[in-house]
Amino acid sequence: MEDSAVVNALNLNRKLPPSNIPKNILALSEIVENEDEQDEMIQRIDQPLERIQDSSNGADFLKCEYNRDGDCWRSPYTNEYFPQPHEEDMSEAFYPSGLLRDMEEQANDMIKEYSNLYFTNPLSNAYFFETTEEGFGACYLILNELSSEKGVKDGQWHSLHSFTVEENVTGKHTYTLVSTVFLKLELAGGLYGELKINGTSTKRTEQTHPKSSKGSEHLVRMGKMLEKNEKFLRDELDSVYVGKSKQIINTGRMHDLYGTNKTILS
Amino acid sequence: MSDSKTKALQYFIQEATVGELEYIIDDIGTIVGNKDFLQQPEIIQALREYQERHLNHQTLPDGTKVVVTEKGRRETEVMKEPEPEAEGEGEQLPAETDPSEFTYVDEARNIKFTLNVNSGEVKVINDAEKHHDEAVQGFKEQLAESLDKYIAGHYKELTTLGTVSVEGTDQITAHIEISCHNLNHKNFWGGEWLSRWTVTHTLGSSDFEVTGKINIHNHYFEQGNIQFELNKSFDSPTAGTVSGDAAESIIATINKLEENYQVSLEEMYEEISDNHMKNLRRKLPFTGKNFEWGVSKLM
Structure with missing residues (x-):
């Protein structure tokens, strides 16, 4: 496992510009072709933070893998996902209680x-x-x-x-x-x-x-x-x-x- | 191979910091399963650009060190015939040339050589590649000698090479390039200092002008990936006066520019630590002590 494509891609990423991680990931995805390996690699590369707005209270919150469900992110303020998804898509979504x-x-x-x-x-x-x-x-x-x-x-x-x-x-x-x-x-x-x-x-x-x-x-x-x-x-x-x-x-x-x-x- | 995949490989090579190309190629090779990509024309060009961008050092079979520069690159055909072009049709190339092989001149050492950017092989084509004008050739040799002396005095042994090239005959433009590769990969760091100076001078006159740029790029990769880059242009010309030897006076001016620049960096380090790092995150809260998680008013 330690010599997998993912490990080598992570090694390579450490030699690429830390200023442009999204670009590094795109480029690495070109050579790590197996989809499972690609997913694992993307999850293991820390990415710079981005913000998104909670439209019910107007406040920004930060996105990460842990509050993500597909293309939506859960706001810590209201415990709702944004951008607001269709009800039926969220039957499996996680809401801490x-x-x-x-x-x-x-x-x-x-x-x-x-x-x-x-x-x-x-x-x-x-x-x-x-x-x-x-x-x-x-x-x-x-x-x-x-x-x-x-x-x-x-x-x-x-x-x-x-x-x-x-x-x-x-x-x-x-x-x-x-x-x-x-x-x-x-x-x-x-x-x-x-x-x-x-x-x-x-x-x-x-x-x-x-x-x-x-x-x-x-x-x-x-x-x-x-x-x-x-x-x-x-x-x-x-x-x-x-x-x-x-x-x-x-x-x-x-x-x-x-x-x-x-x-x-x- | 798809265009986007080739572009990705070009990006990896283009972004390789000094001395790390080999590791990057090994990583790519392990991921894609082979190193066939190295024979692709776009990749060969990227490898050549890497050599020139970092002013790489190469060692000739006799141990002489030379510098690879964009200015020193020559058309491979041109070296076959002193009078190129013309005829066309009937001309027959003696043998197929390896597309990974490029021709360079290190004018400071009067050496024309080929470099295979894939195998790393270096071959000497001519070790007496001189300027056709004797006065220019003489001046260039003096410049190269002063430059070597300067490098020996100011740069760490075995890390640095310089080269010189000269255009014109009476009113000349000299290009002086210095390449310091200070590598210590065992301790997870490497860095380069590249200076490229352009000097205009009329042979025999008492003044000259210097413009140029310095590029510094350091990489530190223990427990992370940290890069530090400085790009400084010296666009407004520094005027110099010849006192005694012209070549020595020019190199003395370059020494002064580099010295002053390096001294100015001391202020920059302080500014980063004292102001910018503090604004990004304070060492301690203004209360002067750690955050009191336990007695937070919210608990």
Whole structure:
């Protein structure tokens, strides 16, 4: 399985421009011809977030695989799908209810409060879904787009945090979180010319806690994990964009601040 | 093969960052089951463009390193006859040429060679490919020598090559290209610094003008895929004055342009960290501490 077309396509995708993931997927779909493999590949490549409007309350929400049914997406505000589908098409559609929907509503409020503290102009959502009898899944999304700042052509932050919560053999709850961040920053002109930085970075963490039946307890544990992963990825992206780029440039061309070959040799 | 599939393969090759073409071709080969696609005319052109876009380094059979440039590419027919064209009909090509083979001149080293963009084979056609004008040839050699000295002094050993080509005889235009490929794939990174400078100068005069551009592209791929690109044009000419040797003065001006540019990047790094990264996501909320999930007013 590890040498399947899907795995190789994912490897290839990591060498293609992170600035244009939809185009990468289209191109990869040309060579991964088996439909099942294509579907698997598309599901396994994280895509930048897009927004859609909940037309009953006018608010935007974010799309992802976890709130999608065909060409419709479920709004976390009203628990309805948009664009509004035909009734008969949605007999199989998923609508969380009970504790799951309660947690989802609370998670949306919490992630909104959280993202307002960390981001300048965020849109954030959370979606909860069923997995196993004892467990559940959740996906938290944050999109932050810089509005026309001086010198900035485009600036975007996308976080995708995908959780699975399961009861393990010892009766405890295990939380697995895969966090992916997309970052895009394009600066126009200036002394140093046109700058484009684009990247995606992923971090996986796992925690085990005593079994809990309280939704609020799950939400706190998940929130803390999310915040920790996001901090890690933010620091990593910062250090790669700045530190690593600087290292690559300054170890190739050695500028006078650090001493040229001549001064090193003499 | 369908057009859209060919276009997809061209896209993969075109977007390959420095030094990663081989990996990309291997990935494609594993997915499609073979490497027949490499013989397609559109793919051969994409491979050639990759060589030229990155100012790739090639090694001749005797160990000499040369640079592949778009400016240095020659028509394959032209090299067969010093006087090309004319007759047409009756002409017979001696042998079928391999469509993957392209002809280049590295003028800084006076070498004409062929490069097979598929097999990677490099063959020398002429190792004394000189400019017909002696004064120009002399000037070009001095420029190449000063450039080599500059590269040896300012770029990491074994990463960088430069080349020079000259147009005109009295009033000349010199193209100086520098290609630094700083690769460390074992540690998941690679980067290139490419500079392309154009110098106008009248031989024997005391002034010259320099325009050009620098392209930097870094790729970091541990736990992700992060690319960093800088494109800087130096469109308004920098005027220089010859003091002593013209070639040395020109290279000194280029050194200064590159040096100033690299120093200006220090400010850019700070600006990214201090302003832009902060606007994309703060390190901490303005409260100065982590979000208090447990005591949220909503709980």
